[in-house]
Amino acid sequence: MIDVRRMQVLRAVVTSGSVTAAAAHLGYTPSAVSQQVAVLEKEAGxxxxxxxxxGVQPTAAGRLLSRHAAIISQHVAEAETALADLRAGRTGRLTIHYFASVGPTLLAPALARVRREHPGVTIDAKVTDPDDLLRNVEQGSADLAIVVRRPSDESHQGIQVVHLLDDAYQAVLPTGHPLAAQRVIDLADLASEPWVGSEPPGPCLEPIIDACAAAGFSPDIxxxxxxYATAQGFVAAGLGVSLIPRLGLGTRHPGVTIRRVRRPEPIRTICAAVREISPSQPALGALIDALMDATKE
Incomplete structure (x- = not known):
């Protein structure tokens, strides 16, 4: 097998016109250069x-290897430049998986900021089943996932979980509902009401079911x-009451009233999950910072 480093020595001899000149340029002794070329000739046959x-001049074979050495040198230089750009966050690709309700209010402003700060980085954001989000990060199909974490959830080796916010559920009532006159509603006061379900089975529904159980009832859905928009429409039409998280109430139906809930207050804990080795990527670190700042707006 031909040694690439010896090819570069040969290239220096060919471009310099002599072993002595090449040795001076490379910082080698002339005998060391001659030995490298001799070994390369044995490898090339x-x-x-x-x-x-x-002086010396290249044979046809020498000219051929010298040309290929120049090409290899150019490719190595391009690779080094590409790596430097990647390390600095000027290029690269980020794959983000998230669940729908965090898209408009949390993820959108964060992505817009990262695009401004790292315009050369391609960002692929995809809505994914909440139950698959953490697994996608573990398997490497996502660089970052926005997930709902429950107190009972176990830690995963190699995964870093960054807390973003506690998103409280609020009562959504038809306009004119008797409880709408109260500023804060005890969850137990909704026990006898018909309910409109706003969440699919999974981590976003569990805080509602657990809170209702703590208040002594199961909701009659x-x-x-x-x-969330359809759920508000159902409530406005008088089909029942509902609980919707704050992040899901960015656009409010004119036919509903929103009130805080207590005793207990259902909350979903939203976090960003990344592999522990990933935050060293500048664009990914910038995205985490932008997500945390978006929770404060």
Whole structure:
């Protein structure tokens, strides 16, 4: 097998015109350069240099290897530049997986900021089943996932979880509902009401079910919607009451009233999950910072 480093020595001899000049440019002794060329000739199985007066000139084989050495050198330089750009966050690709309700209010402003700060980085953001989010990070199909973490969730080796915010659920009532006159509603006061489900089965529904259980009842769900806008429409039409998290209430239906809930207050804990080795990527670190800042707006 031909040694690439010896090819670069040969290239220096060919471009310099002599072993002595090449040795001076490379910082080697002339004998060291001659030895490198001799070993390269054995590897190639053919003469690479021939003497002309006091100097040397390449054979056809020598010219061929010298040209390829130049190409290799160019490719190495391009690779080093690309790596430097990647380390500095000027290029690269980020794959983000998230669940729908955090998209408009949390993820969108964060992504816009990262695009401004790292315009050369390609960002691929995809809505994913909440139950698959953490697994996607573990398997490497996502660089970052926005997840809902529960107190009972176990830690995962190699995964760093960054707390973003506690998103409280609020009562959504039809306009004119008797409880709308109260500023804060005890969850138990909704026990006898028909309910509109706003969450699919999974980590976002569990805080509602657990809070209702703590208040001594199970909600009587008469209509289901996995879309917050539709759930508000059902409530406005008088089908029932609902609980929707603050992040899901960016756009409010004119026919509903929103009130805080207590005793207990259902909360979903939203976090960013990344592999522990990943935050060293500048663009990914910038995205985490932007997500944390977006929670304060």
């Amino acid at each position: 053919i003469a690479l240099l021939e003497r002309v007066g006091r 008469v209509a289901k919607s996995e879309d």
